[in-house]
Amino acid sequence: MDLKRFTGPQAGSQKYDLLTAMAIAGLNGTPGFQTSMLRLIALVTARYNWKADEFTVGQRDLGKMWSVDERTVKREIKRLTTAQILLQLRPGVRGRVAAYRLNYAELYRLSAPHWHEVGPDFSARMESSHPQAEPQEQKIVRVDFRSRAEQPADLPQEPWARTLLRLSExxxxxxxxxxxxxxxVSYDAGVLCLRAPSSFVGQYVMVHHLRPLQDMAQIEFPGLRRLIISD
Incomplete structure (x- = not known):
């Protein structure tokens, strides 16, 4: 499912649909999940950066918004990331505020069974623009991360496979x-080395798509400082 950025002439209605999906997912959950989704909706409505597709809000500010202490904020963010409703793009280290992104695919998956309860127009619109993704287990089985390049079997590829899975979502x-x-190819001393099928692909990714690649790689490769793509 291709998820477009919430920008352009239809951005307003798309955001309303997303917030509606978040609300009905929460309302049909447990009391604890209802609280989590209410807090998330308040955060998204007030502080989400739609252009960058992320939010960076300190725990103290979140605590004020949610009327809770910072320990509760930490637990809430952990619950949302564990549930894969939020994806951490950059950790909060050395005084830097952590950055998170909404996992739209998971939000739509959670809310899909209840779209019809909102109304036939909403249900038809959501089914057209956000068709149901297959279960996560099936996606993992079907995605062949080595299909386009021959790789030695003894390389520690698990973190890279997880990085690709995050990017696919x-x-x-x-x-x-x-x-x-x-x-x-390798990961050593904070340098992640990848191989592209051609110099054009490698250069194009480095010039145009480095940020999302680096954001997801940093989650699976702690201490990542540099990314190199060769052919």
Whole structure:
């Protein structure tokens, strides 16, 4: 499912549909999940950066918004990331505020069974623009991360496979057209080396699509300082 950025002439109605989906997912959950989704809706409505597709809000500010202490904020963010409703793009280290992105695919999956309860117009619109993704287990089985490049079997490729999986969820179009063609080479001293099928692919990714690739790689490769793509 290709998820477009919430920008352009239809951005307003798309955001309303997203907030509606979040609300009905929460309302049909447990009391604890209802509280989590209410807090998330308040955060998204007030502080989400739609252009960058992320939010960076300190725990103290979140505590004020949610009327809770910072320990509760930490637990809430952990619950939302564990549930894969939020994806951490950059950790909060050395005084830097952590950055998170909404996992639209998961939000739509959670709310899909209840779209019809909102109304036939909403249900038809959502089914047209956000058709149901297959279960996560099936996606993992079907995605062949080595299909476009031969790789030695003894390389530690698990973190890279997880990076590709994250990219397939957050940037499905870019993953299909560009990222899935990249092969893991090595990771040492904070430098992640990848191999592209051609110099054109490698250069294009580095120039145009480095940020989403680096954001997801930093989650699976702690201490990542530099990313190199060779052919």
């Amino acid at each position: 957050t940037e499905p179009g870019l993953h299909r057209n560009w990222f899935s063609a990249l092969a893991f």
